[in-house]
Amino acid sequence: MAKNTPTMWFNVNTIKGAAKRYPQWTICVVLILLVSFYWGIWASNRYVSHAHVVISMPQISTAQGNFSSEDASISREMAASLLLRDYIRSADMLTYLEENTDIREHFSQHGDLFSRLWNKNAPTEKMLKYYQSIVSAEPDEYSGVMHVDVQAYSPEEAHSLASAILEQGQRHMNEMAQRVAQEQVKFLEKQSELLQEQYQQAQQASLTFQNEHNLPEPTQTLQNFGSIVGQLQSQLASLKARKASLAAFQSPRSAEMMSVNNQINATQRQIDSEQERLASQSGRPLNSVAAEFQVLQLRTQFALQAYSGVLTALQNARVAAVNQTVQVSYLQRPTLPQYSEEPTRIYNIAVFIMIALFVTLIVNMLILIVKDHKD
Numbered sequence: 001m002a003k004n005t006p007t008m009w010f011n012v013n014t015i016k017g018a019a020k021r022y023p024q025w026t027i028c029v030v031l032i033l034l035v036s037f038y039w040g041i042w043a044s045n046r047y048v049s050h051a052h053v054v055i056s057m058p059q060i061s062t063a064q065g066n067f068s069s070e071d072a073s074i075s076r077e078m079a080a081s082l083l084l085r086d087y088i089r090s091a092d093m094l095t096y097l098e099e100n101t102d103i104r105e106h107f108s109q110h111g112d113l114f115s116r117l118w119n120k121n122a123p124t125e126k127m128l129k130y131y132q133s134i135v136s137a138e139p140d141e142y143s144g145v146m147h148v149d150v151q152a153y154s155p156e157e158a159h160s161l162a163s164a165i166l167e168q169g170q171r172h173m174n175e176m177a178q179r180v181a182q183e184q185v186k187f188l189e190k191q192s193e194l195l196q197e198q199y200q201q202a203q204q205a206s207l208t209f210q211n212e213h214n215l216p217e218p219t220q221t222l223q224n225f226g227s228i229v230g231q232l233q234s235q236l237a238s239l240k241a242r243k244a245s246l247a248a249f250q251s252p253r254s255a256e257m258m259s260v261n262n263q264i265n266a267t268q269r270q271i272d273s274e275q276e277r278l279a280s281q282s283g284r285p286l287n288s289v290a291a292e293f294q295v296l297q298l299r300t301q302f303a304l305q306a307y308s309g310v311l312t313a314l315q316n317a318r319v320a321a322v323n324q325t326v327q328v329s330y331l332q333r334p335t336l337p338q339y340s341e342e343p344t345r346i347y348n349i350a351v352f353i354m355i356a357l358f359v360t361l362i363v364n365m366l367i368l369i370v371k372d373h374k375d
Contacts, residue, residue: 045340
């Protein structure tokens with residue numbers, strides 16, 4: 001025993017001497033031992049629940065469907081994936097989880113000194129940073145699959161949080177996507193009711209105008225009167241031509257000449273009568289009545305076109321509202337972890353050792369350079 005004491009004392013003294021001579025290496029070794037102890041023994045196990053989801057937005061097919069609409073659908077689904085990712089890691093999602101799960105209690109009552117949530121009533125800003133460190137959501141722009149990973153200190157809590165996050169994410173995406181579409185549908189429904197009322201009023205005004213003037217179709221009536229007058233004037237011209245031919249060889253008092261004169265006079269009176277009716281029907285000139293009726297018809301046609309247009313827009317808006325429905329389809333539902341994946345102890349220790357040695361080597365080289373310049 002006495003023989004071993006000097007050797008042991010020599011080893012201790014040697015270590016002390018080396019520590020004083022190379023403090024940088026001493027600090028490096030101490031840090032490596034401390035970090036290895038933390039990651040290897042002290043650090044608490046964290047369980048990770050994995051979920052793989054696909055964002056789909058079903059569309060109602062139309063006759064105009066083409067490749068561009070398919071490309072637009074893919075683009076919208078990718079945009080929806082990015083929005084879902086941001087919402088999953090947002091303060092709103094954290095608020096929902098605080099109200100519906102025991103997230104604060106779980107992370108404040110479990111875990112080691114460095115990884116746990118120190119203050120159960122931590123401010124929202126600090127809690128959000130902690131929440132974002134345990135939840136990740138990354139969409140793959142090529143496959144369209146979103147990978148969601150949620151960490152917790154027990155398998156059941158990790159699975160429960162992942163399920164709650166995805167369910168709330170789908171509800172939020174549907175509400176957000178349909179909000180604008182529903183507002184547009186409501187606006188178009190109000191416009192359709194207004195334009196329908198205007199069309200009915202314009203149509204009723206036309207019917208009332210026809211009834212007041214006892215004319216089912218003033219424009220057609222005006223055309224009929226014009227046609228009758230035209231036919232009578234043609235007959236009158238034929239009779240006058242016949243009279244002229246008879247006058248060449250018959251006396252004005254002949255029976256045939258008197259008959260032709262009577263026919264001419266009767267036709268002329270009929271023309272004058274029809275023209276009087278044309279100019280004054282039901283107390284007003286018929287042409288004025290027809291012109292006013294045409295204005296009413298134009299108003300009715302304009303109201304009908306506007307009403308038809310808003311009905312088409314309303315139907316398109318309703319189809320768009322259906323197309324805005326977001327469906328989160330599970331390729332892999334949130335898993336129930338069987339073993340802890342975090343922390344990656346050996347990896348963390350190895351990375352720290354490499355960094356510590358690299359930094360210490362640089363410091364040691366700087367110290368040697370300084371000593372060399374002093375000498």
